[in-house]
Amino acid sequence: MSENNCLFCRIIAGEIPSNKVYEDDLAFAFHDINPQAPTHVLIIPKKHITSLTEASKIDQALLGHLTLVAAKLADQLSVSAGGYRTVINTGAGAGQSVWHIHVHLLGGRELGWPPG
Ligand code: AMP
Numbered sequence: 141m142s143e144n145n146c147l148f149c150r151i152i153a154g155e156i157p158s159n160k161v162y163e164d165d166l167a168f169a170f171h172d173i174n175p176q177a178p179t180h181v182l183i184i185p186k187k188h189i190t191s192l193t194e195a196s197k198i199d200q201a202l203l204g205h206l207t208l209v210a211a212k213l214a215d216q217l218s219v220s221a222g223g224y225r226t227v228i229n230t231g232a233g234a235g236q237s238v239w240h241i242h243v244h245l246l247g248g249r250e251l252g253w254p255p256g
């Protein structure tokens with residue numbers, strides 16, 4: 141279920157290069173091109189879901205899977221001990237700029253609260 145004009149669907153398909161860190165049947169993860177922390181990875185579902193608002197009950201296990209992949213990658217990328225943050229920006233007003241749901245994994249520095 142991919143969309144031709146979706147940047148992240150095209151990254152999953154290998155049509156646009158990415159710095160991949162993880163892939164399984166359901167998920168794909170790669171380094172953010174404009175990192176906001178020493179570790180900044182995006183975890184995305186292979187299924188095209190526009191945003192969290194468009195996700196539905198059928199996506200429940202998939203969304204849980206993305207979260208657990210983030211935790212596993214935080215371990216593998218050695219940011220667990222220092223603390224890390226997972227973020228899903230939803231809607232333009234919250235900073236969403238790519239319309240394929242993605243979990244940001246940020247770590248490797250002090251992360252202030254509240255986020256901007
Ligand atoms: P958001 O603003 O929450 O929608 O996050 C989108 C993220 O995608 C931003 O952090 C961008 O830096 C990142 N991004 C955009 N294009 C690419 C790309 N080609 N490869 C990797 N990350 C990207």
Ligand code: ZN
Nearest residue numbers: 146149188240
């Ligand atoms: Zn997509």
